[in-house]
Amino acid sequence: MKQFYAFTRDLHLYFGLFISPLVLVFAFSVFFLAHAWLPGASPTPASRTAGDLSIPAGVELLSGREQVNALRGVLDRLGVQGEVNFIRRIPNEHRLVIPVIVPGREVTVDLNLETRSAIVTSRGENMWSAMIYLHKMPGQHLANLRGNWIYLRLWRWLADATVYLALFLSVSGIYLWTVLRAERRIGLALLAAGAFSFFGLVYAIAR
Amino acid sequence: MPSPADRPVSRIVSRKSGARTLADGFKIWNRKLHYYLGLYFLFFLWMFALSGLLLNHGSWSFAQFFPNRKVTNVERTVQTPTSASDLDQAQDLLRQFGIQGEISLNAVRTDPARLDFNVSRPGHVYQIQADFTRARAKIAHTEYNAWGVLRTLHTFVGVSLDDPRIQRDWVLTTVWAYSMDAVAAGVILMVLTSFYMWWGLAGKRLFGLVALGLGTAVCWLFVFGLRWIYAG
Numbered sequence: 001m002k003q004f005y006a007f008t009r010d011l012h013l014y015f016g017l018f019i020s021p022l023v024l025v026f027a028f029s030v031f032f033l034a035h036a037w038l039p040g041a042s043p044t045p046a047s048r049t050a051g052d053l054s055i056p057a058g059v060e061l062l063s064g065r066e067q068v069n070a071l072r073g074v075l076d077r078l079g080v081q082g083e084v085n086f087i088r089r090i091p092n093e094h095r096l097v098i099p100v101i102v103p104g105r106e107v108t109v110d111l112n113l114e115t116r117s118a119i120v121t122s123r124g125e126n127m128w129s130a131m132i133y134l135h136k137m138p139g140q141h142l143a144n145l146r147g148n149w150i151y152l153r154l155w156r157w158l159a160d161a162t163v164y165l166a167l168f169l170s171v172s173g174i175y176l177w178t179v180l181r182a183e184r185r186i187g188l189a190l191l192a193a194g195a196f197s198f199f200g201l202v203y204a205i206a207r
Numbered sequence: 208m209p210s211p212a213d214r215p216v217s218r219i220v221s222r223k224s225g226a227r228t229l230a231d232g233f234k235i236w237n238r239k240l241h242y243y244l245g246l247y248f249l250f251f252l253w254m255f256a257l258s259g260l261l262l263n264h265g266s267w268s269f270a271q272f273f274p275n276r277k278v279t280n281v282e283r284t285v286q287t288p289t290s291a292s293d294l295d296q297a298q299d300l301l302r303q304f305g306i307q308g309e310i311s312l313n314a315v316r317t318d319p320a321r322l323d324f325n326v327s328r329p330g331h332v333y334q335i336q337a338d339f340t341r342a343r344a345k346i347a348h349t350e351y352n353a354w355g356v357l358r359t360l361h362t363f364v365g366v367s368l369d370d371p372r373i374q375r376d377w378v379l380t381t382v383w384a385y386s387m388d389a390v391a392a393g394v395i396l397m398v399l400t401s402f403y404m405w406w407g408l409a410g411k412r413l414f415g416l417v418a419l420g421l422g423t424a425v426c427w428l429f430v431f432g433l434r435w436i437y438a439g
Contacts, residue, residue, distance in 0.1 A: 020401065020422060023394060034366075036368045081437040102433050103430065103433055104433075132368065170252055174249075177242050187242065187243070194249055199250070205363070
Protein backbone atom coordinates (compact mmCIF):
# COMPACT_ATOMS: atom_id res chain seq x y z
CA MET A 1 0.00 0.00 0.00
CA LYS A 2 2.85 2.31 0.93
CA GLN A 3 4.56 1.48 -2.36
CA PHE A 4 1.40 2.18 -4.33
CA TYR A 5 1.05 5.53 -2.58
CA ALA A 6 4.67 6.48 -3.31
CA PHE A 7 4.38 5.32 -6.95
CA THR A 8 1.13 7.26 -7.48
CA ARG A 9 2.66 10.34 -5.88
CA ASP A 10 5.70 10.17 -8.18
CA LEU A 11 3.54 9.71 -11.28
CA HIS A 12 1.36 12.62 -10.14
CA LEU A 13 4.46 14.77 -9.74
CA TYR A 14 6.28 13.91 -12.96
CA PHE A 15 3.25 13.80 -15.26
CA GLY A 16 2.10 17.06 -13.68
CA LEU A 17 5.44 18.73 -14.33
CA PHE A 18 5.54 17.45 -17.91
CA ILE A 19 2.12 18.79 -18.86
CA SER A 20 2.30 21.98 -16.78
CA PRO A 21 3.59 24.21 -19.64
CA LEU A 22 0.86 22.84 -21.93
CA VAL A 23 -1.75 23.36 -19.22
CA LEU A 24 -0.55 26.97 -18.86
CA VAL A 25 -1.02 27.50 -22.61
CA PHE A 26 -4.62 26.26 -22.36
CA ALA A 27 -5.29 28.23 -19.16
CA PHE A 28 -3.86 31.60 -20.27
CA SER A 29 -5.60 31.47 -23.63
CA VAL A 30 -8.97 31.06 -21.84
CA PHE A 31 -8.88 34.75 -20.80
CA PHE A 32 -8.50 35.87 -24.42
CA LEU A 33 -11.07 33.45 -25.80
CA ALA A 34 -13.65 34.19 -23.11
CA HIS A 35 -13.43 37.96 -23.62
CA ALA A 36 -12.47 38.20 -27.31
CA TRP A 37 -9.42 40.24 -26.46
CA LEU A 38 -5.91 39.90 -27.84
CA PRO A 39 -3.02 41.83 -26.27
CA GLY A 40 -0.59 43.64 -28.54
CA ALA A 41 -1.36 45.44 -31.77
CA SER A 42 -1.37 43.39 -34.98
CA PRO A 43 1.54 44.34 -37.21
CA THR A 44 0.76 45.60 -40.69
CA PRO A 45 0.31 42.71 -43.15
CA ALA A 46 3.18 42.19 -45.59
CA SER A 47 2.38 41.20 -49.19
CA ARG A 48 4.40 39.85 -52.08
CA THR A 49 3.51 38.63 -55.54
CA ALA A 50 4.79 35.51 -57.27
CA GLY A 51 4.28 34.54 -60.92
CA ASP A 52 4.90 31.77 -63.40
CA LEU A 53 3.67 29.13 -61.02
CA SER A 54 3.22 25.51 -61.95
CA ILE A 55 -0.30 24.65 -60.83
CA PRO A 56 -1.68 21.09 -61.19
CA ALA A 57 -4.45 20.92 -63.78
CA GLY A 58 -7.99 20.65 -62.43
CA VAL A 59 -6.96 21.48 -58.86
CA GLU A 60 -9.97 23.78 -58.49
CA LEU A 61 -12.31 20.83 -59.05
CA LEU A 62 -10.86 18.79 -56.21
CA SER A 63 -12.08 19.08 -52.66
CA GLY A 64 -11.07 18.45 -49.07
CA ARG A 65 -7.79 16.76 -48.26
CA GLU A 66 -7.22 15.80 -51.91
CA GLN A 67 -7.19 19.47 -52.91
CA VAL A 68 -4.84 20.38 -50.06
CA ASN A 69 -2.44 17.60 -51.09
CA ALA A 70 -2.53 18.74 -54.71
CA LEU A 71 -1.75 22.33 -53.70
CA ARG A 72 0.98 21.48 -51.21
CA GLY A 73 3.68 21.59 -53.92
CA VAL A 74 2.57 25.08 -55.02
CA LEU A 75 2.65 26.29 -51.42
CA ASP A 76 6.12 24.78 -50.91
CA ARG A 77 7.42 26.59 -53.99
CA LEU A 78 5.98 29.82 -52.59
CA GLY A 79 7.79 29.13 -49.33
CA VAL A 80 4.52 28.86 -47.43
CA GLN A 81 4.40 26.12 -44.81
CA GLY A 82 1.75 25.32 -42.26
CA GLU A 83 -1.74 24.01 -41.73
CA VAL A 84 -4.13 24.84 -44.56
CA ASN A 85 -7.11 26.27 -42.68
CA PHE A 86 -9.57 25.98 -45.58
CA ILE A 87 -9.70 26.63 -49.33
CA ARG A 88 -12.19 29.10 -50.75
CA ARG A 89 -12.94 28.82 -54.42
CA ILE A 90 -14.03 31.92 -56.37
CA PRO A 91 -15.05 30.25 -59.67
CA ASN A 92 -15.92 33.29 -61.80
CA GLU A 93 -12.49 34.85 -61.05
CA HIS A 94 -10.61 31.52 -61.32
CA ARG A 95 -9.13 32.08 -57.90
CA LEU A 96 -8.43 29.96 -54.85
CA VAL A 97 -7.91 31.72 -51.53
CA ILE A 98 -5.88 29.58 -49.13
CA PRO A 99 -5.17 30.68 -45.54
CA VAL A 100 -2.18 28.76 -44.18
CA ILE A 101 -1.42 28.89 -40.47
CA VAL A 102 1.69 28.38 -38.39
CA PRO A 103 0.71 28.98 -34.73
CA GLY A 104 0.92 32.77 -34.30
CA ARG A 105 1.08 33.66 -37.99
CA GLU A 106 -1.40 33.45 -40.84
CA VAL A 107 -0.32 33.57 -44.49
CA THR A 108 -3.04 33.94 -47.10
CA VAL A 109 -2.24 32.74 -50.59
CA ASP A 110 -4.53 34.24 -53.21
CA LEU A 111 -3.91 31.95 -56.16
CA ASN A 112 -4.98 33.05 -59.64
CA LEU A 113 -5.33 29.92 -61.75
CA GLU A 114 -5.69 31.84 -65.00
CA THR A 115 -2.57 34.03 -64.69
CA ARG A 116 -0.67 31.36 -62.69
CA SER A 117 0.27 33.95 -60.12
CA ALA A 118 -0.27 34.43 -56.42
CA ILE A 119 -0.46 37.24 -53.90
CA VAL A 120 1.01 36.06 -50.59
CA THR A 121 -0.04 38.10 -47.56
CA SER A 122 1.47 37.43 -44.15
CA ARG A 123 -0.05 38.78 -40.94
CA GLY A 124 0.54 38.37 -37.24
CA GLU A 125 3.61 37.64 -35.15
CA ASN A 126 2.18 37.07 -31.74
CA MET A 127 2.72 34.58 -28.94
CA TRP A 128 -0.83 35.09 -27.65
CA SER A 129 -2.44 34.37 -31.00
CA ALA A 130 -0.31 31.20 -31.19
CA MET A 131 -1.70 30.10 -27.81
CA ILE A 132 -5.27 30.86 -28.86
CA TYR A 133 -4.83 28.94 -32.10
CA LEU A 134 -3.35 25.95 -30.28
CA HIS A 135 -6.20 26.00 -27.74
CA LYS A 136 -8.76 25.74 -30.54
CA MET A 137 -6.96 23.11 -32.62
CA PRO A 138 -7.84 20.66 -34.05
CA GLY A 139 -11.38 21.57 -32.93
CA GLN A 140 -14.78 20.65 -34.25
CA HIS A 141 -14.81 22.31 -37.67
CA LEU A 142 -13.53 20.95 -41.01
CA ALA A 143 -12.52 17.65 -39.42
CA ASN A 144 -11.70 16.04 -42.79
CA LEU A 145 -9.23 18.84 -43.57
CA ARG A 146 -7.67 19.23 -40.13
CA GLY A 147 -4.20 17.81 -39.52
CA ASN A 148 -2.94 18.37 -43.07
CA TRP A 149 0.38 19.59 -41.64
CA ILE A 150 2.53 17.17 -39.64
CA TYR A 151 2.90 19.54 -36.69
CA LEU A 152 -0.85 19.89 -36.29
CA ARG A 153 -1.17 16.11 -36.29
CA LEU A 154 1.46 16.08 -33.55
CA TRP A 155 -0.40 18.81 -31.67
CA ARG A 156 -3.64 16.83 -31.88
CA TRP A 157 -1.84 13.97 -30.16
CA LEU A 158 -0.33 16.29 -27.56
CA ALA A 159 -3.65 18.02 -26.83
CA ASP A 160 -5.26 14.62 -26.26
CA ALA A 161 -2.34 13.49 -24.09
CA THR A 162 -2.67 16.66 -22.02
CA VAL A 163 -6.36 15.93 -21.38
CA TYR A 164 -5.79 12.27 -20.51
CA LEU A 165 -2.91 13.15 -18.20
CA ALA A 166 -4.98 15.95 -16.59
CA LEU A 167 -7.71 13.38 -15.93
CA PHE A 168 -5.14 11.03 -14.44
CA LEU A 169 -3.79 13.88 -12.27
CA SER A 170 -7.26 14.67 -10.97
CA VAL A 171 -8.01 11.04 -10.09
CA SER A 172 -4.58 10.45 -8.53
CA GLY A 173 -4.93 13.79 -6.73
CA ILE A 174 -8.19 12.62 -5.17
CA TYR A 175 -6.45 9.44 -4.02
CA LEU A 176 -3.55 11.41 -2.53
CA TRP A 177 -6.02 13.72 -0.74
CA THR A 178 -8.03 10.86 0.76
CA VAL A 179 -4.87 9.58 2.42
CA LEU A 180 -4.65 12.87 4.38
CA ARG A 181 -7.21 12.09 7.06
CA ALA A 182 -7.03 15.54 8.67
CA GLU A 183 -8.01 17.17 5.38
CA ARG A 184 -10.98 14.97 4.58
CA ARG A 185 -13.71 17.09 6.13
CA ILE A 186 -12.67 20.42 4.58
CA GLY A 187 -11.85 18.65 1.31
CA LEU A 188 -15.32 17.12 1.19
CA ALA A 189 -16.84 20.52 1.94
CA LEU A 190 -14.90 22.07 -0.96
CA LEU A 191 -15.80 19.20 -3.25
CA ALA A 192 -19.47 19.67 -2.36
CA ALA A 193 -19.22 23.46 -2.82
CA GLY A 194 -17.59 22.95 -6.22
CA ALA A 195 -20.25 20.42 -7.25
CA PHE A 196 -23.00 22.79 -6.13
CA SER A 197 -21.46 25.72 -8.07
CA PHE A 198 -20.91 23.62 -11.17
CA PHE A 199 -24.23 21.79 -11.38
CA GLY A 200 -26.13 24.90 -10.24
CA LEU A 201 -24.57 26.99 -12.97
CA VAL A 202 -25.02 24.34 -15.66
CA TYR A 203 -28.65 23.86 -14.65
CA ALA A 204 -29.30 27.60 -14.80
CA ILE A 205 -27.69 27.93 -18.24
CA ALA A 206 -28.88 24.76 -19.94
CA ARG A 207 -32.33 24.06 -18.45
CA MET B 208 9.38 31.54 33.94
CA PRO B 209 12.53 32.92 32.24
CA SER B 210 14.81 35.19 34.24
CA PRO B 211 15.48 38.73 32.97
CA ALA B 212 18.94 37.50 31.78
CA ASP B 213 17.31 34.97 29.47
CA ARG B 214 15.24 37.53 27.61
CA PRO B 215 17.65 38.50 24.79
CA VAL B 216 18.36 34.83 23.99
CA SER B 217 14.72 33.89 23.97
CA ARG B 218 14.03 36.88 21.70
CA ILE B 219 16.59 35.61 19.15
CA VAL B 220 15.16 32.12 19.36
CA SER B 221 11.62 33.38 18.94
CA ARG B 222 12.67 35.53 15.94
CA LYS B 223 14.29 32.51 14.28
CA SER B 224 11.36 30.30 15.00
CA GLY B 225 9.06 33.08 13.76
CA ALA B 226 10.79 33.12 10.36
CA ARG B 227 10.75 29.35 10.25
CA THR B 228 7.10 29.28 11.26
CA LEU B 229 6.31 31.71 8.44
CA ALA B 230 8.19 29.53 5.92
CA ASP B 231 6.54 26.39 7.26
CA GLY B 232 3.18 28.12 7.23
CA PHE B 233 3.66 29.13 3.59
CA LYS B 234 4.69 25.59 2.72
CA ILE B 235 1.64 24.14 4.44
CA TRP B 236 -0.80 26.64 2.91
CA ASN B 237 0.80 26.29 -0.52
CA ARG B 238 0.10 22.56 -0.32
CA LYS B 239 -3.40 23.05 1.03
CA LEU B 240 -4.17 25.60 -1.69
CA HIS B 241 -3.07 23.06 -4.32
CA TYR B 242 -5.58 20.40 -3.35
CA TYR B 243 -8.30 22.78 -2.16
CA LEU B 244 -8.34 24.37 -5.61
CA GLY B 245 -8.22 20.95 -7.25
CA LEU B 246 -11.17 19.71 -5.22
CA TYR B 247 -13.29 22.85 -5.69
CA PHE B 248 -12.76 22.97 -9.46
CA LEU B 249 -12.86 19.19 -9.98
CA PHE B 250 -16.21 19.06 -11.79
CA PHE B 251 -15.37 22.10 -13.91
CA LEU B 252 -12.03 20.51 -14.87
CA TRP B 253 -13.63 17.19 -15.76
CA MET B 254 -16.26 18.95 -17.83
CA PHE B 255 -13.73 21.05 -19.77
CA ALA B 256 -11.43 18.04 -20.24
CA LEU B 257 -14.19 15.77 -21.51
CA SER B 258 -15.78 18.42 -23.72
CA GLY B 259 -12.34 19.31 -25.11
CA LEU B 260 -11.91 15.69 -26.16
CA LEU B 261 -15.38 15.67 -27.73
CA LEU B 262 -14.62 18.83 -29.72
CA ASN B 263 -11.39 17.31 -31.03
CA HIS B 264 -13.05 13.98 -31.88
CA GLY B 265 -16.29 14.87 -33.59
CA SER B 266 -16.44 11.42 -35.19
CA TRP B 267 -16.88 9.53 -31.90
CA SER B 268 -20.15 7.76 -32.54
CA PHE B 269 -21.27 7.47 -28.90
CA ALA B 270 -21.19 11.27 -28.50
CA GLN B 271 -23.19 12.27 -31.57
CA PHE B 272 -25.67 15.06 -30.88
CA PHE B 273 -26.66 16.62 -34.20
CA PRO B 274 -28.41 13.58 -35.75
CA ASN B 275 -30.31 13.08 -32.49
CA ARG B 276 -31.62 16.64 -32.29
CA LYS B 277 -35.31 17.39 -31.81
CA VAL B 278 -36.84 20.20 -33.81
CA THR B 279 -40.20 21.75 -33.00
CA ASN B 280 -41.86 24.54 -34.95
CA VAL B 281 -44.46 26.82 -33.46
CA GLU B 282 -46.10 30.06 -34.49
CA ARG B 283 -46.96 32.69 -31.92
CA THR B 284 -48.71 36.03 -31.92
CA VAL B 285 -46.50 38.98 -31.03
CA GLN B 286 -46.93 42.55 -29.93
CA THR B 287 -44.75 44.88 -31.97
CA PRO B 288 -41.90 46.09 -29.74
CA THR B 289 -41.71 49.85 -29.23
CA SER B 290 -37.95 49.92 -28.61
CA ALA B 291 -35.60 51.31 -31.24
CA SER B 292 -32.63 48.97 -31.51
CA ASP B 293 -32.75 45.49 -33.01
CA LEU B 294 -31.31 44.00 -29.82
CA ASP B 295 -33.93 45.68 -27.61
CA GLN B 296 -36.69 44.48 -29.94
CA ALA B 297 -35.29 40.93 -29.84
CA GLN B 298 -35.15 41.04 -26.04
CA ASP B 299 -38.74 42.32 -25.93
CA LEU B 300 -39.86 39.38 -28.11
CA LEU B 301 -38.00 36.90 -25.90
CA ARG B 302 -39.86 38.27 -22.86
CA GLN B 303 -43.12 37.72 -24.73
CA PHE B 304 -42.16 34.11 -25.58
CA GLY B 305 -40.55 33.32 -22.20
CA ILE B 306 -37.29 32.30 -23.89
CA GLN B 307 -33.85 32.96 -22.39
CA GLY B 308 -30.45 32.84 -24.02
CA GLU B 309 -27.76 34.60 -25.98
CA ILE B 310 -29.13 36.58 -28.92
CA SER B 311 -27.35 36.67 -32.26
CA LEU B 312 -28.88 39.01 -34.77
CA ASN B 313 -28.81 38.07 -38.42
CA ALA B 314 -27.25 40.19 -41.14
CA VAL B 315 -28.22 43.83 -41.65
CA ARG B 316 -31.97 44.28 -41.37
CA THR B 317 -33.59 45.52 -44.56
CA ASP B 318 -37.28 45.37 -43.65
CA PRO B 319 -38.28 47.14 -40.40
CA ALA B 320 -41.47 45.07 -40.33
CA ARG B 321 -39.47 41.86 -39.93
CA LEU B 322 -36.91 40.74 -37.39
CA ASP B 323 -35.01 37.47 -37.76
CA PHE B 324 -32.60 36.34 -35.06
CA ASN B 325 -31.25 33.30 -33.24
CA VAL B 326 -31.17 32.63 -29.54
CA SER B 327 -28.91 29.99 -28.07
CA ARG B 328 -27.92 28.45 -24.80
CA PRO B 329 -26.27 25.06 -24.27
CA GLY B 330 -28.65 22.40 -25.56
CA HIS B 331 -31.10 24.82 -27.18
CA VAL B 332 -31.16 26.93 -30.33
CA TYR B 333 -34.18 29.04 -31.30
CA GLN B 334 -34.52 30.52 -34.76
CA ILE B 335 -37.05 33.30 -34.61
CA GLN B 336 -38.66 35.03 -37.58
CA ALA B 337 -41.00 37.82 -36.51
CA ASP B 338 -43.37 39.51 -38.93
CA PHE B 339 -44.82 42.61 -37.29
CA THR B 340 -47.30 43.35 -40.08
CA ARG B 341 -49.00 40.01 -39.35
CA ALA B 342 -48.22 40.22 -35.62
CA ARG B 343 -46.90 36.65 -35.84
CA ALA B 344 -43.56 34.96 -35.23
CA LYS B 345 -42.27 31.58 -36.33
CA ILE B 346 -40.11 29.84 -33.74
CA ALA B 347 -37.99 26.83 -34.67
CA HIS B 348 -36.64 25.24 -31.50
CA THR B 349 -33.77 22.76 -31.83
CA GLU B 350 -32.97 20.73 -28.75
CA TYR B 351 -29.72 18.78 -28.36
CA ASN B 352 -28.83 15.88 -26.07
CA ALA B 353 -26.37 15.93 -23.15
CA TRP B 354 -23.36 15.53 -25.51
CA GLY B 355 -24.47 18.62 -27.36
CA VAL B 356 -24.84 20.50 -24.08
CA LEU B 357 -21.32 19.48 -23.03
CA ARG B 358 -19.77 20.63 -26.30
CA THR B 359 -21.54 23.97 -26.19
CA LEU B 360 -20.58 24.62 -22.55
CA HIS B 361 -16.92 24.46 -23.60
CA THR B 362 -17.30 27.31 -26.09
CA PHE B 363 -20.26 29.28 -24.70
CA VAL B 364 -18.78 32.77 -24.23
CA GLY B 365 -21.05 34.97 -26.36
CA VAL B 366 -18.13 36.78 -28.02
CA SER B 367 -15.74 35.99 -30.85
CA LEU B 368 -12.22 37.09 -31.69
CA ASP B 369 -13.13 36.75 -35.37
CA ASP B 370 -16.12 39.08 -35.16
CA PRO B 371 -15.87 42.01 -32.70
CA ARG B 372 -19.49 43.01 -33.46
CA ILE B 373 -20.74 40.04 -31.44
CA GLN B 374 -21.33 41.09 -27.84
CA ARG B 375 -22.67 39.21 -24.83
CA ASP B 376 -26.27 40.07 -24.05
CA TRP B 377 -27.40 37.40 -21.58
CA VAL B 378 -26.33 37.70 -17.97
CA LEU B 379 -25.73 33.96 -17.56
CA THR B 380 -23.31 33.95 -20.51
CA THR B 381 -21.31 36.57 -18.62
CA VAL B 382 -21.44 34.51 -15.42
CA TRP B 383 -20.29 31.42 -17.33
CA ALA B 384 -17.45 33.34 -19.06
CA TYR B 385 -16.21 34.62 -15.69
CA SER B 386 -16.45 31.14 -14.21
CA MET B 387 -14.17 30.00 -17.07
CA ASP B 388 -11.74 32.74 -15.97
CA ALA B 389 -11.93 31.46 -12.40
CA VAL B 390 -11.19 27.90 -13.50
CA ALA B 391 -8.25 29.09 -15.63
CA ALA B 392 -6.88 31.21 -12.75
CA GLY B 393 -7.33 28.22 -10.41
CA VAL B 394 -5.43 25.95 -12.78
CA ILE B 395 -2.58 28.48 -13.10
CA LEU B 396 -2.36 28.69 -9.30
CA MET B 397 -2.34 24.90 -9.06
CA VAL B 398 0.58 24.76 -11.49
CA LEU B 399 2.51 27.41 -9.54
CA THR B 400 1.87 25.75 -6.17
CA SER B 401 2.98 22.41 -7.64
CA PHE B 402 6.30 23.97 -8.74
CA TYR B 403 6.90 25.18 -5.18
CA MET B 404 6.05 21.79 -3.66
CA TRP B 405 8.27 19.96 -6.14
CA TRP B 406 11.27 22.25 -5.53
CA GLY B 407 10.98 21.46 -1.83
CA LEU B 408 11.59 17.77 -2.59
CA ALA B 409 15.38 17.81 -3.09
CA GLY B 410 15.50 14.15 -4.15
CA LYS B 411 12.96 14.69 -6.96
CA ARG B 412 14.54 17.78 -8.51
CA LEU B 413 16.54 16.06 -11.23
CA PHE B 414 13.78 13.89 -12.69
CA GLY B 415 11.38 16.75 -12.17
CA LEU B 416 13.63 19.04 -14.19
CA VAL B 417 13.75 16.45 -16.97
CA ALA B 418 9.94 16.17 -17.03
CA LEU B 419 9.41 19.93 -16.86
CA GLY B 420 12.18 20.56 -19.41
CA LEU B 421 10.61 18.11 -21.85
CA GLY B 422 7.19 19.72 -21.46
CA THR B 423 8.66 23.21 -21.82
CA ALA B 424 10.61 22.23 -24.96
CA VAL B 425 7.49 20.79 -26.60
CA CYS B 426 5.49 23.85 -25.63
CA TRP B 427 8.19 26.22 -26.88
CA LEU B 428 8.26 24.43 -30.24
CA PHE B 429 4.57 25.09 -30.81
CA VAL B 430 4.23 28.58 -29.30
CA PHE B 431 7.50 30.09 -30.61
CA GLY B 432 9.61 27.54 -32.45
CA LEU B 433 7.45 26.79 -35.49
CA ARG B 434 7.16 30.49 -36.34
CA TRP B 435 10.92 30.75 -36.05
CA ILE B 436 11.64 27.59 -38.09
CA TYR B 437 9.15 28.51 -40.80
CA ALA B 438 9.88 32.25 -40.90
CA GLY B 439 8.55 32.97 -44.34
